[in-house]
Amino acid sequence: MSELADAFVTALKLIFTGDPEVMAVAARTLGISCSATFFAALISIPIACLIHFNHFKGKGTLISILQTFYAIPTVLVGLLVFIIFSRAGPLGGLGILFTPQVMVIGQVVLISPLMTGLTVSALSGVRPEIRDTAVSLGAGRLQMARTVLVEAKYATLTAVLIGFGRAISEVGLAIMVGGNIRGFTRTLTTAMSLETSMGNIELSMALGIILLSLALIVIIIPSWIQQRSSRVQQR
Amino acid sequence: MKRILIFLISAVMLLSLVSMLPACSDEETSSPTPAATTSPGEVPPLPKTSRLKVATTTSLYDTGLWGYLEPMFEDKYGVELDVLYAGTGKALEWGIRGDVDVITVHSRSREEQFVADGYGVERVPFAYNYFLIIGPEADPAGISGMSPEDAFTQLIAEGESIPDVKFVSRGDDSGTHGKEKAIWASAGYEYEDVRTSGGWYVETGSGMGPTLVMANEMRAYTLSDIGTFLAYQGDLELVPLVDEGDILLNVYSVIVVASTKYPDMANNLVEFLTSDEIQDLIGRYGVDEFGRPLFTPCAGQDM
Missing domain, CATH: 3.40.190.10 (Periplasmic binding protein-like II)
Structure with missing residues (x-):
């Protein structure tokens, strides 16, 4: 138990003394995961709309495939991204292996299927009357899609946040394609992995607590707004 | 309200994105390399x-x-x-x-x-x-002071009969793992036979530090470079038992x-x-x- 308590004290110390290295690692972690979430949302939400609003052969199969990718192991994505961006690989000429950029790319690949699938579910949850009403009022396809998307905004937001959660917590991908370079590609999870292997359990736990706090802050802001706005609507 | 919500979220994400990018470009501009200055006419494909x-x-x-x-x-x-x-x-x-x-x-x-x-x-x-063969102070296999080859021979013999004797191998194709294989070969064993000889031989597949920590937890023997061993010694109850021999x-x-x-x-x-x-x-x-x-x-x- 004392190990946990010590870790908590260490975490508080690191946070409040503003340890520059820890702060830099935390900022980098947040930067990489938020960028990945942003780009993944940019890709996933339009694709989810295309899937939801169109009827085509194999739609069910496509959704099943997407759902399979919810569980794709991070090390597998890491291996694929490594092979593609390694100098000997097809995109090796870019020379971006072992950079934060390639970590963002890897995380986008990792979380996009998850976000797309959950957004499709979110859109399916909207009552069909809303769509019908929009169409009967003369809405074009784009307007109709927008109306339904706005109606499903909280569920879509949840999809985005779950994607963020997966991005910020993964370690296999970050270590394989980022290389855990001090001051460049080291994130909270890869730092934890290294510190644990070096026997610095307390520091590692402290980093874990910081990671959890960051995730909490990012998750809590939208849900706070959601609660406030639903209270406004009730009035 | 929904506009504010969407705006806020986009703002947070964009901010984080922007905050990361200048950090990268600062590093680029502040660290011009001689490699880059030797060819001023050539624009590098990526600043990183x-x-x-x-x-x-x-x-x-x-x-x-x-x-x-x-x-x-x-x-x-x-x-x-x-x-x-x-x-x-x-x-x-x-x-x-x-x-x-x-x-x-x-x-x-x-x-x-x-x-x-x-x-x-x-x-x-x-x-x-130098490499060291380290193990618990009690030394249940009794290898202290032996030559590396004799120590390994003793370890495999005792490991197969005494449950207290275990050997932790890096098992990760590293230089230390290569040295371990060389010692087995020099002692007259086929490495594959050693590997499959029983539960006394444990492969961690990780770096020297984690392997030392694991050997310590299991009270096992292992082969380590002296540098990593000294760096971790404070956290370990293991001691050097064999430290002489050209092969080390x-x-x-x-x-x-x-x-x-x-x-x-x-x-x-x-x-x-x-x-x-x-x-x-x-x-x-x-x-x-x-x-x-x-x-x-x-x-x-x-x-």
């Missing part, structure tokens, strides 16, 4: 390429030696040095694929093969120390990867490591903390 990547064996990383030397090199040459740690096998693989510019490893035969195959320019030894010599060398885009800067790193000043620092590294140096400098010697 002003970084030199060195893949190092875990033992040089876990002892803190690279953390100590990295800022000195960066200050001296105005370049960002990225230190990637991995076992010798993986470091060599990165070199073969062209993902790193320089490697520092410790497995002579594989290094010579790497250079002979045209992946490396030249093998330059820069430091050495552990030579670290630096090799410039043939496909590097920055041969000049890569050569600077070789010169840096073999310079009198840095050789002197390597020879004294660890004295303050452990009371004895972790490495012996050996630039210019054939080892």
Whole structure:
């Protein structure tokens, strides 16, 4: 138990003394995961709309495939991204292996299927009357899609946040394609992995607590707004 | 309200994105490399390429030696040095694929093969120390003071009969793992037979540090380089039992990867490591903390 308590004290110390290295690692972690979430949302939400609003052969199969990718192991994505961006690989000429950029790319690949699938579910949850009403009022396809998307905004937001959660917590991908370079590609999870292997359990736990706090802050802001706005609507 | 919500979320994400980008570009502008200045007419495809990547064996990383030397090199040459740690096998693989510019490893035969195959320019030894066979103080297998080969023979014999005797192997194709295989071969065993001989032989598949921690938890024997062992000694209840024998010599060398885009800067790193000043620092590294140096400098010697 004392190990946990010590870790908590260490975490508080690191946070409040503003340890520059820890702060830099935390900022980098947040930067990489938020960028990945942003780009993944940019890709996933339009694709989810295309899937939801169109009827085509194999739609069910496509959704099943997407759902399979919810569980794709991070090390597998890491291996694929490594092979593609390694100098000997097809995109090796870019020379971006072992950079934060390639970590963002890897995380986008990792979380996009998850976000797309959950957004499709979110859109399916909207009552069909809303769509019908929009169409009967003369809405074009784009307007109709927008109306339904706005109606499903909280569920879509949840999809985005779950994607963020997966991005910020993964370690296999970050270590394989980022290389855990001090001051460049080291994130909270890869730092934890290294510190644990070096026997610095307390520091590692402290980093874990910081990671959890960051995730909490990012998750809590939208849900706070959601609660406030639903209270406004009730009035 | 929904507009505010969407706006806020986009703002947070964009801000984080923007906050990350200038951080990268600052590094780019503040660290012009000689490699970039030698060809002023040429625009590099990506600004981040002003970084030199060195893949190092875990033992040089876990002892803190690279953390100590990295800022000195960066200050001296105005370049960002990225230190990637991995076992010798993986470091060599990165070199073969062209993902790193320089490697520092410790497995002579594989290094010579790497250079002979045209992946490396030249093998330059820069430091050495010794491997140790370490184990619990009680020494249930009774190997203390033996030769490395006799100790291994004793370990496999006792390991198969006494449940207290266990050996933890790196099992990760690293230089240390290679040395372990060499000792088994020298003692007259086929490595595959040893590997499959029973539960006494444990493979961790991880770096030297984690392997030492695991050996400590299991009260097992293991083979370690002296540098990592001293760096971890404070946390361990294991003691050195065998420390003499020619086969235990552990030579670290630096090799410039043939496909590097920055041969000049890569050569600077070789010169840096073999310079009198840095050789002197390597020879004294660890004295303050452990009371004895972790490495012996050996630039210019054939080892």
